[in-house]
Amino acid sequence: MLMDPHLLRTFVAVSRLCSFSEAAAELGYTQSAVSQHIAALEQDLGAALLTRRPVGPTPVGERLLEHAVPLLLRLDAARSDIERLVTAPSGEVALAVSPLAASLERLSAAWRPGRAFTVSVRPRLEVSAAVATGQADLGLVDGLAAPDDPLNLPDVGPLPTIAITQEPVAVLMPPGHPLAGRPGLRLADLAEARWIDATDTAVPLEALRAAVGSESFRPALRYPCTDVLCLLRLVAGGHGLAVLPHRAELSNGWTTAVPVTEPPLVHRTELLHAATLSPAARAAAEALTDG
Template sequence: MLLMEILDGMDPHQLRTFVTVARLASFSDAARELGYTQSAVSQQIAALEGDVGAALLERRPVRATAAGERLLEHAGPLLLRLDAARADVRRLAGATGGRVVLGAAGVTVTARVAGALAAVRERYPRAEVTITQVARAEVAARVATGAVDVGLVDGVAAPSDPLALGDAGPLRTVAVAEEPLAVLMPVGHPLARRAGLALADLADARWLDAPDVAMELDRLRAAAGAGAGFRAAARYEGGEVRGLLALVAAGHGLALVPLPAAGGDGIAAVPLRTPRLVHRTELVHGALPEGPVALLVETLTGR
């Protein structure tokens, strides 16, 4: 059966219920999360299975069938685009009011960002300003669905190349900064006195896996053209740069960060020379009716 035939007339509420049941592997837990009765959840799943003409869930234990797994592959992007469409219309109608919710990934909250937020508060003193940390991979989706009004995402890229953010709806991205990269290591490390380093030469080193405050190890493998290497000696799930610096200084592993963010007691920051990469920061936003969010974007991008 063709995908469009399956999706024709599909009830998004039933689809969302199916995704929740599959994720939680429980009809009762899904009912509690969604605010339905368990019988209502069962009825929605049965109706969805009737629409697509296939069993989507095994009941004991609860798990997706082969047909259900295939539908799950499409359900996430479909529901995301539905939520994104709703949020986009709300933005155009000015329904977000006077709030500014900035979703920031990595080390993107800089003095420049703080200054732009100050300009917003000066023009709109009653604006409710919130800065929240968002995982890099979730920034575009959070902006698209209106969970945050504007996002800042960073990553490794060739100079002037945009970051790969995926398709989350009609969003716009604008580069707001490109900075050189540096490898962080303890001051006593054998490479600490080098003038520059090649990424490929560090594939077998001990690395810190710190996806929220340093460059992700899978991106380092891709940048170095390495199918292996860049193994994590330790994982840091915190969002504070000072925590990362303390771990590096103590010898738990290397980390690749933007050069302006490098530095600290016991830390050496050696510039990355090859390949030619930069730390790129992009602003992600949707429609911009007049108001504090539009001013924030204008201030950061110089529009």
């Protein structure tokens, strides 16, 4: 029997919220209907998917989640792609950006008088999904890469990508740090330093570990927010180091930026867009590409 997407969606909601009642409220079902959905899915697969007290996925449920989340996202992306083809285009343009891709200069290039333009700042991993599911027409996303390599983005559907910028990266530290006067640094030499794990406003520590091939780079502080200015203040206050693009706009009196010389890495920004674009969205995409 094929798994019903409605049942999968209910299972994902209960697993995420750890509550049958909260999942029912979010999905617009009764709690009894949610329980019936989970029971039907468990009967179909012949295994318990959720523990009840407390509510949470079993080991089998965890494995199902690994399949269900991307499957449901691809279904939403397919619906959105078809709707774009059959719906009359509007003059509105919605742009989703990750924090470090949200350059003021770049965003100004896409705006024109008379164009209804909405910008939402989102975590990196949500930008692709926003474009794929129709929440945004365009997406600007950033990340760490080897020179001239594309970003490794989530597989959420056939989204064309265009490289926008490729910048060197630097380690940000307080001006009084012992290494602040260096002309360059090897990341491996800083593996045991104090780091701020800012997954959306700096290069994630997971990416640094992968680049150096080390399990080090342990966080002294976790910063799960999207305010870059606040991150710079945390670095200046001595709470830890962070790797960011080596840009003039991030050079300030609070921190010192020391270029990363090894391994060869760049901070890359890419534009994502749906296969079908309205004239207004296409014009904005061209402006972002040219800018």
